[in-house]
Amino acid sequence: MPTTLITGASTGIGAVYARRFAARGHNLVLVARSAEKLGDLGAELRAAHDISVEIIAADLTDPAQLATVEARLRSGDAIDVLVNNAGAALLGPFAGADPARMAQLLSLNVTAPTLLASAAVGGMVKRGSGAIINIGSVVSFMPAVFPGIYAATKAYLLTFSQGLAAELGPKGVYVQAVLPAATRTDIWTKAGADLAKIPNLMEVDDLVDAALIGFDRRETVTIPPLGDAGLWDAFETARAILPSGLGGAPAERYRRSA
Ligand SMILES: NC(=O)c1ccc[n+]([C@@H]2O[C@H](COP(=O)([O-])OP(=O)(O)OC[C@H]3O[C@@H](n4cnc5c(N)ncnc54)[C@H](OP(=O)(O)O)[C@@H]3O)[C@@H](O)[C@H]2O)c1
Numbered sequence: 001m002p003t004t005l006i007t008g009a010s011t012g013i014g015a016v017y018a019r020r021f022a023a024r025g026h027n028l029v030l031v032a033r034s035a036e037k038l039g040d041l042g043a044e045l046r047a048a049h050d051i052s053v054e055i056i057a058a059d060l061t062d063p064a065q066l067a068t069v070e071a072r073l074r075s076g077d078a079i080d081v082l083v084n085n086a087g088a089a090l091l092g093p094f095a096g097a098d099p100a101r102m103a104q105l106l107s108l109n110v111t112a113p114t115l116l117a118s119a120a121v122g123g124m125v126k127r128g129s130g131a132i133i134n135i136g137s138v139v140s141f142m143p144a145v146f147p148g149i150y151a152a153t154k155a156y157l158l159t160f161s162q163g164l165a166a167e168l169g170p171k172g173v174y175v176q177a178v179l180p181a182a183t184r185t186d187i188w189t190k191a192g193a194d195l196a197k198i199p200n201l202m203e204v205d206d207l208v209d210a211a212l213i214g215f216d217r218r219e220t221v222t223i224p225p226l227g228d229a230g231l232w233d234a235f236e237t238a239r240a241i242l243p244s245g246l247g248g249a250p251a252e253r254y255r256r257s258a
Pocket of ligand 1: 007010014032033037058060089108135136138181185
């Protein structure tokens, strides 16, 4: 039976991933701060699916607690799938934002998934198999609509995932970035937004079920609400073409006329 470690499994998107991987017969390692919620979910999934469920109550913004999750990824029963899902949003402009809250967001949305992936890949590469799912966001394409650093943390996860996919794909490790649009979870009220004012909310079960279709197809980037796949292909084609031939002399348009 494969084993899947999910961060942010106590509620929202992570809890639905836990239910879906449990239904696929995976053993689980569930991570979040709320031990009670993880315990309740774990007990329910053990009973329903005859799987083993480990609970790690950890605040991923705390380096020592993050290290316990890294240690679990490096030792014990092999982790076949890592779902880097735990995250938070910080709304409002960058100017005037609280530096301590920004540092905490960077710890949770950037540092933690990076170090957890680092801890997971050693064993995956050795075994020649495994998967890492990173939960990004479509806001990484909308920096002007989402000022502040939340969109930038999610842009990091997209670029990070694409780089990892290029490096690890040939070694048998599959990497997927999932980019949800607004989804009905508690993240927005926790960030101080009124959920009732957010248009086009996707239901969380629909989001995860669509993301898992992308997972089963081994897509590198899955954007569940995107109907026209050609738009993404055009975007990626432009991204691939843009850097070709760059370097050397400044372009003509950046030379001052004498
Ligand atoms: N909902 C959306 O509209 C949306 C859209 C795009 C992307 N996303 C991304 O999807 C992911 C999941 O978000 P969600 O919408 O499911 O939010 P959510 O309902 O607020 O769940 C967040 C999860 O992360 C955990 N978490 C938060 N801070 C943590 C910390 N310091 N240490 C450990 N775990 C922590 C929470 O558990 P505890 O509180 O128990 O620790 C919870 O399980 C995030 O990365 C988010 O950025 C969401």
